[in-house]
Amino acid sequence: MARFAILALLLTPILLAGCQPSLPSGCPPSCLEADLLGKDLGEAELSGAHLAEANLRNARLERANLSGADLSGALLTEANLRQARLSKAILIGAQMKKANLAGADLTDANLTGSTLSGADLTGANLTRATMTGTILYDATLVGIQLSGADLRSIYMSKARMSGAQLDGSNLGGSVLSGSDLSGAVLVRAKLSGASLNMANLSSAMLNNAFLEGASLYAATLSGASLQDARLMGANLVGADLTGVDLRGADLTGALLTLSDMREASVSITDPQVAQLNEKKRLALARDADLGGVKYNRETRWPVRFSVPSTAVFME
Template structure:
């Protein structure tokens, strides 16, 4: 074997060794290169060393100690960040493992990992198709989370933050969303128990969406300002003190809903079904209730100033002490309605129909205001024909 072949073989062997180290143990390779360079530099520099050289080395060594301390702290910080990232990735991976698994164990494990991620300020959690019935999710923060197709029947989401969360196709039947913040949430797609396709546009979101059925949901004090809930099924929903200012509820089904003290200023409620709804002390100033069905609705002390109520069905509605200043009630139906102590200053009542059971404020003359006595048209679609047991004098109900 010639010297050239020997050198080539040595070079090839060294190259293979370096490649293996680079792949298997890069730190060992770095140390090997460092010590090789150190040996080369020191061996070539020995003839030139002097006393002053060693003094300079000692000075540099002291500076190097500080450098090592700073670098060590920095490396430790980076390593701790890496540990935290790995830990959060593990939590999300555990959640992913339990998605689509319909068992109580899966529910508990998902909830636990969600809360751990929340402690690390992680909110954009992937929970698509998660099985979370009756889950205790009080105060959880799921801003921007993916909850598409999640099963959340009777889940407790009180005070939860779901800002910009994706809840399209989620099952929320009977869920408690008291004080929950749903600003910008996406709720597209009908639930498996309801076939209705409904649109939602929460808090000026950029895309038109379809909402799940929220029948019976608890939305007490929920923020739904400017929401487009057109045609939404909100039957029996608890919206006590909810913010629905400027909301679009055109043709929405709010039958039996609780809207006590709700803010509905300038809301769109044309042709909405509000039969038996509780609107006591609600703020409906400048709301559009044209042709809305308010039969047997409770509107005591409601603020209806400048509201549009033309053609509205108010049979047997309770309007005691309601403020109807400047309201437009033309062609509305007030058969059996109770307007005792209501404020009707400058209200438009031309063509309003009432019967002997209608109760007006003391000293108020409905005929002079343009109302029409229509005792033969007192049919109530809810309870059938109105009773004629109460006597009337001059078109007013006698007490």
């Protein structure tokens, strides 16, 4: 028995070494431009590693610790980063098309200029993340946490974001046309100049949101709350505003009717609208539907706008 115990002790380090992922010499921490294509790095300890320009395409990094790692310009296409720890990671310019980031922690991470088209970020935490200029076309962000995130000028058309937490985030100048934001929380969010044409914002929380100059052409906002929201100069032509709470909202200069658009010489050049056939485009070209909308004395309407009889005045 003693001989077996001694043998087990001698073999344990060898067996454990065999279980460790095969990495280039000196990596980590220095993994600059490392070729890790398809590597199994699940649960690997890579915090603070220098992985800039590394090839991690199809790599398995589920539950790996990449906190504070530098992944600038890294290739992470179709990589599995499910539940990975990436807090304060640097992912500037990273290529992450169709990557799996479901449940990942990206708190305070920097994803400026990264590409995440088709990626799965379901339930991921990106609180206070910096994502200016990021591309998230056709990405899945259901239930994602983006509170306080910097999302200026992102391209997020056709993204699935139902139930997303975006309170206090900055989405100024971003493109979210055709995206599903139903039930999303956008309280105090900055959406000035954003494109939300044909977006689904039904039952979303937009209280105190900044939507000055935003384009919500043919958007669905039924049942949404826009209390004290700033909608000055916003385009709401063709939008479904049925049952929306506009108490305290400021719609000064907002476009609500087709005639408003013609007078302002506003045209919709959004690709999401342009690609529709003529029949569908004509169906969208209508006045905003304000049936059952709630308003009060603090609600500010555009000049000469007649509040429809179907709207509900509330003290």
